[in-house]
Amino acid sequence: VSLWHPLPSTRRFPAIDRRVLLHVGEEPLSLAAIRERKLLSLGDPRVLFVLRSGSPSGPPVGREPLSAGDLEGELRTRSREFLMDAERNDFEASDGVIELSRLFERYLDVFGGNRQGILDFIASQRPGLRELLRRPDLVIRWKLWDDRLDEAR
Numbered sequence: 001v002s003l004w005h006p007l008p009s010t011r012r013f014p015a016i017d018r019r020v021l022l023h024v025g026e027e028p029l030s031l032a033a034i035r036e037r038k039l040l041s042l043g044d045p046r047v048l049f050v051l052r053s054g055s056p057s058g059p060p061v062g063r064e065p066l067s068a069g070d071l072e073g074e075l076r077t078r079s080r081e082f083l084m085d086a087e088r089n090d091f092e093a094s095d096g097v098i099e100l101s102r103l104f105e106r107y108l109d110v111f112g113g114n115r116q117g118i119l120d121f122i123a124s125q126r127p128g129l130r131e132l133l134r135r136p137d138l139v140i141r142w143k144l145w146d147d148r149l150d151e152a153r
Contacts, residue, residue, distance in 0.1 A: 045110045046075040049082040057146040079125050096137050102145045
């Protein structure tokens with residue numbers, strides 16, 4: 001039985017995203033370095049919603065690759081789709097509780113390092129939720145993260 005195939009979980013990757021894959025000039029870059037030092041350092045949290053994690057809980061793969069020609073539209077569309085997916089985020093807060101993807105918790109620093117930063121970001125992407133997100137008694141619960149390896153579709 002191979003360690004590599006089939007992989008039951010994204011956790012079975014032995015730090016593959018931290019291994020150097022390429023060099024840009026003198027700088028060695030891994031997938032994690034590209035994600036964290038290059039893409040997320042640009043200051044646009046919507047980048048998180050176009051990057052695949054390999055698990056069903058992460059952002060889905062887009063139908064087309066990203067292109068510079070409509071990058072703004074793709075970032076807007078994919079972040080809104082992620083936020084509207086009840087499997088990942090549930091805003092039916094009849095009891096004052098919303099459930100958010102653990103992606104927000106994992107990348108808290110991208111949203112200003114605090115709960116309010118996450119809520120402000122969501123409100124900017126889904127203006128219809130502003131009133132709900134301003135409730136002083138609002139409770140956030142984190143959805144379970146499904147770390148099984150996502151199936152090819």
